[in-house]
Amino acid sequence: MTRSDLVVVGAGPAGMAAAAQAAELGLSVTVLDEQACAGGQIYRDVDRVVPLRGDILGADYVHGTTLTAALRRAAISHVTGAVVWAIEDAFRISYTREGRGVQIEADRILLATGALERSMPLPGWTLPGVMTAGAGQILLKQSGVLARNAVLVGSGPLLYLIAAQMLRAGTPPKAMIETQSRGDLIGATRHIGGALRGASYLVKGLRMLASIIRAGVPRHTGVTDIAVEGTDKAEAVTFQSGRRSHRITCDTVFLHHGVVPNTQAARSLGVTHSWNTAQQCFVPQLDDWGQSDRAGVFIAGDGAGIGGAKAAEHAGTLAALQIACEAGRLSREERDRRAAAPRAGLAHELAARPFLDAAYPPYAPALLPDDSTPICRCEEVTAGDIRSYAKLGCIGPNQTKAFGRAGMGPCQGRYCGLSVTALLADATGRTPDETGYYRIRPPLKPVTLGELAGMNITAPDTAEKEKAHD
Amino acid sequence: METDYAIIGGGIVGLSVAWGLLRRGRTVTVLDGDDGSFRASRGNFGLVWVQSKGMNQPRYASWSQQSAAIWADFANEVAGNTGQPIPLEQNGGYDLHFSEETLEATVAKYEKLKAQLGGNYPYEVLGHNALRKEEPHIGPKVVGAILHHQDGHANPLKLLKALAADVRRMGGHVLVGKTVTDVSKPDGFHITCADGTIVTSGKVVLSAGLGAAQLGPKMGFKAPVRPQRGQVLITEKLPKMINRPSLIARQVDEGGIQIGATNEEVGLDDKVTQTGLSGLAAEAIAAYPALARAQLVRSWGALRVLSPDGLPIYQQSTEMPGAFLVTCHSGITLAAAHARLLPEWLEGTDAAPDLEVFSEDRFSVS
Amino acid sequence: MKTASPFLELDNEPRVNVVFDGNALSLPEGANLAAALMAAGVNVFRHTPVSGAPRGPFCMMGACFDCLVEIDGTTKQACMTVVTDGLEITRAHRDGALT
């Protein structure tokens, strides 16, 4: 079994920056990522793609090449195509690569597993052709595949970014169906101070919005009652705007109302999480170096709370400094001296967040959907089912999982977890923290039985297995 | 008195007993723990199983047989009441063997038990070829199997949910998120919960699974239950490929192949481990080689509630008459007995089953 | 099989032959399989084992498992699979899988 001082899970901006910093300070580092290339979701395939369409994707995307370059140093082993499915003890990491189970040991781990799109359950959202806006962006970035006849639905800066990219590629969206209201924007102005400190974001956002308007893409804001129609695939989106009902035909629907931390790996390790009301999601409890309450477990980037790519980079650097300090490679003074710049950078990046979170809140009806809307895509469990389990005494998601299978499918609750917590909290009158979340266990990602069996070096419990009981 | 019976623990055992008492017209309050409590009822293998039980105590074998025999009728009644189906198949089950020696040794034990049970132990031995006719996916390493016709399997979670619904429908009070911390008997019973809730009752049933180890001694029981971890695997949903269940694998009604379980003495630790998963996967592939390509989507560890000899404990407290300890390992198998037969014993009627051998007296000589 | 695709492809990679659900397709070599299938006009990747509802890719990042297809008897996420020459893809777990 190989061993590293530090294993980083995730080769996005946080993971890449942390790996580079830790390696520079003399630690042996292994980066594991299931993708075939470095970059994470935001800089997906950046090295290959920049020459092809860096112009469409913009300068922020091209910046990713500086991070991938830093990853190519000798002390870093970047294992691509590595699907991590278990992290045990302190620490043995199991992953699958090219059909084989592999293990690596590490003194410390950094989880940089990023974000997931916030689930947006609304009628018809499971139809083929309905995708996350992030999926639309990945299609464009990685594959150069563009939806010709698409509508964008939801709220948030990412929606404008994608629209702007689609414009530049020559396939503007057919419409922007936006859920945030004027009231949200007015309410958000109390965070304007922070927003101005992070003004570059606002300027960029406004510029994108202006280009969308200039291109004549119809925008509807403050919309409600959104549903996707279709039998075998998405055919149209219907919604209310003011007092008028609309129906827009389309082939593709991109949904987005924010992103949330991907906490699966951290939860499997027993890291404590708590509810963040502003971002409407659970975040791991961390100190300001990204260290969790599990010794040796660090978390950086969007997996620690949503901050975006640049913030992730700074957080990764900070975590690496503390890791190196703990490992005796860096004095505290030196750590603090080096931390000054990334800390200032992080503060700058996070300044605009409260404004953005308030101006572009999640679409409320998708947080507590109608009874008939499926919230668990894998097991096809509806919001109404969850409410009925609450009536049967379920006060937390693990009992509803047992009663109705929500969270038991291959995605392991990644897309229904927050919905179930919200529905139960609403039904029982308890807080999301009291309600809790799924107990996450290995495998974090499916693994074939053959791959598992192939790792069977020692099987202590099968030898004297006494089968008389069950 | 608020309620005739307070039931401490709303797992499969507590709910089965509550259901039976409600059906006899008693008032019942069930107190159940948190979302994160250890719950064997949520993590078990779902077998309704007879073979190999009670090898050293024929009464346990016959008690399991009694329960298995009335299981379908019990499940139908609950399903009928609630409109919630409880999938059950009782077409027999296998004990698969990878060596002739273990197969023969097991048969010898079964013969002895069969004699003690007056011949009521319907099993047959299938050689590899005969087994392959029944189970086309069986692998070459399996030399044969014991097919026991009283075995079967159910969907234990649907049973749990339907019972939770039916107990409420019959007027049972179920208080959730309640951790009972103390039981006293000044006149009737006073049951105190961590959040300050107090329930008073005429009788009390302690069916708190592993929770009985702490509460039992306060109520005059020995309650010598310990946890034993079982890790269980489940694959993606697959087309039908396993007909009858075995202790190694079964195909659940939703389509996944469930593989289990380890027997580990690790205290109150319900984690899953890579070695546990790999060992179980290897054994399942040895039995059904096609499983090598199946994706494992989920695994869990659950803690069995075991007494020193693995048998149930049914005991009335001498210190606090009217308090009963009810605990067992195979709560799914015994659900029907607990729902239909055990209430007679709690109520002290003439129809009470003979449960003498399951009393705590057996633990006194040490 | 050449269906009208709701997608436009920017890149012009050399194509290889694959079979999806019995139909011959020519897809860009080295491409993301989910993206390539969608660009080739495939909307429905599979039907769910629970209700038989049609599904296609949703997240494109390996998290939702809606893009599952079967390759060599094993279900795989199409969005995490690379197009190679001669790939034989079936819809996930039709009858006869795992035999």
Ligand SMILES: Cc1cc2nc3c(=O)[nH]c(=O)nc-3n(C[C@H](O)[C@H](O)[C@H](O)COP(=O)(O)OP(=O)(O)OC[C@H]3O[C@@H](n4cnc5c(N)ncnc54)[C@H](O)[C@@H]3O)c2cc1C
């Ligand atoms: C891996 C495994 C496989 C198994 N396979 C089978 C099988 O195939 N067939 C079979 O028949 N059986 C099987 N079993 C056994 C079966 O699951 C158990 O016999 C049964 O679930 C026990 O139910 P219970 O109600 O006693 O315990 P539990 O289900 O553990 O319930 C105890 C309840 O008590 C509550 N509680 C605990 N302390 C307190 C307190 N102080 N106050 C209030 N509430 C409290 C808890 O919240 C919990 O809900 C298996 C078990 C395991 C672990």
Ligand code: FES
């Ligand atoms: S599209 Fe979500 S996993 Fe492939």
